[in-house]
Amino acid sequence: MPLRAYPALSRRGLLAAAGGLGAASVLAACGGADEEEPEGAGGASGPFAFLDERDGQEVELESVPTKVVAFTGLAAALYDYGVEVAAVFGPTTLADGAPDLQAGRLPVEELTVLGNAWGEFDVEQFAELGPQLIVSHYYEGFDLWFVPEDRLEEVEALAPGIGIEVSKPKLDQIIDRHASLAKALGADLESEANSAAVERFGAAAGSVAAAFGENPMKVLAVGAWPDGLYIANPPTFNVLAKCVELGVDLVVPDNPDQNGYWELLSWENADKYEADAIFLDIRTNGIPADVLLADYPTWAALPAVAAGHVYGWNAEPVYSHVGGAIELERIAEGLAAAKPLGG
CATH class of the missing domain: 3.40.50.1980 (Nitrogenase molybdenum iron protein domain)
Known part of the structure; x- marks a missing residue:
């Protein structure tokens, strides 16, 4: 995050150093046999509920969302559990097209990146996707990570948002929260690859x-x-x-x-x-x-x-x-x- 994970003497300097917003391609559920080809999205059905750690309120939907937009780092975690999202935003590719570190094992060549720098978020294309949920990391004082503050209200008018706190909990707890979100979105956490x-x-x-x-x-x-x-x-x-x-x-x-x-x-x-x-x-x-x-x-x-x-x-x-x-x-x-x- 800005003043924390990224060293900077001011917020402006931090944001300038921070990395990139992007949005990406329409992806579906996935299943594979190992960590490189994740196994696990089983097409969950029924109502969906998950805690938004920004305000401690649960986001409830009538059904499990199938068009989820996620911060690249969070999307990479979901991908490891077998869940692919409709689009991503955040540092995704380097200048030569290689994956950014935060993209993990995401198949970046299959992603449509709408912006790869801080402050770039194509709200129009976001709307065209018909998003049902947007998820990102949350650092105290900075709302949904890599969603521009001046577009946040507009973005959350198009789809409810969920933030996962990553600045205070222990590593094991943060990973468990990502796994829980993956499960809520249809991942089989008992699959061979996930086990x-x-x-x-x-x-x-x-x-x-x-x-x-x-x-x-x-x-x-x-x-x-x-x-x-x-x-x-x-x-x-x-x-x-x-x-x-x-x-x-x-x-x-x-x-x-x-x-x-x-x-x-x-x-x-x-x-x-x-x-x-x-x-x-x-x-x-x-x-x-x-x-x-x-x-x-x-x-x-x-x-x-x-x-x-x-x-x-x-x-x-x-x-x-x-x-x-x-x-x-x-x-x-x-x-x-x-x-x-x-x-």
């Missing part, structure tokens, strides 16, 4: 605990932007909080911003915190590791960087059991590969 995904998530969590237990060290999670190095505050990022719960010794910054997400360090002061391993936010709006190494000497001089102990983490993972597992597996691999610099 395997739950097991994979549990195993991935175990691998993080095991990797750190066998190889304890001081770990620093950061994001890198031109204005400085952002030190992530573990309690306010659900992925990092999960790692702490699993025993990982993550640096807690002593001067986070007013939202509690980051401490901004100038590049001259990038060495404020000592760490044996650094996990760099790999979202596409940040500076990638190779550019940091080539163009930012104070980064290159950090002991963990010089030792090659730089690994990736994603501050906005796809909140499905598959997506959560992939993120925890990525972190576990880094923890297993690094070594304490003291010996």
Whole structure:
């Protein structure tokens, strides 16, 4: 989200850095055999009810909606459970057409993206789809994520909206909420693929605990932007909080911003915190590791960087059991590969 998941000194700066709104193709229910071809939408019937976490009120419909429009990251989670939506909006593709990180395993080549930048939301095409429901993530103070504020009333006049809170609950709770929405939309959570995904998530969590237990060290999670190095505050990022719960010794910054997400360090002061391993936010709006190494000497001089102990983490993972597992597996691999610099 803006002031939280995305480091920015002002809301305007945050929104400028944030990514993109899009809308996409008409999709139907899906079923497949594994995580790449999700299995599960069984065509639920009967009334539909689901909690909108923006205001604590249930959204009730006479029947299960078949024309659902979703924020790309949320649509990616639904896709992992076997539910495809009528359209998407949010960061979907990169300039070369490759999937954005938040698109997860969505078949982006099949999507019609109406806008791939913050503030772009084609309300006219949204209306033409005949939407029955719009769903997005919710961060306190920002309503439906990636729906332009000046178009929100118009959008929700065309279809009721649901927001899923992703800034405060624990990772497991957020994933369970996405799974519950998928079930409400017709996913079979007991399918072979979905059952395997739950097991994979549990195993991935175990691998993080095991990797750190066998190889304890001081770990620093950061994001890198031109204005400085952002030190992530573990309690306010659900992925990092999960790692702490699993025993990982993550640096807690002593001067986070007013939202509690980051401490901004100038590049001259990038060495404020000592760490044996650094996990760099790999979202596409940040500076990638190779550019940091080539163009930012104070980064290159950090002991963990010089030792090659730089690994990736994603501050906005796809909140499905598959997506959560992939993120925890990525972190576990880094923890297993690094070594304490003291010996």
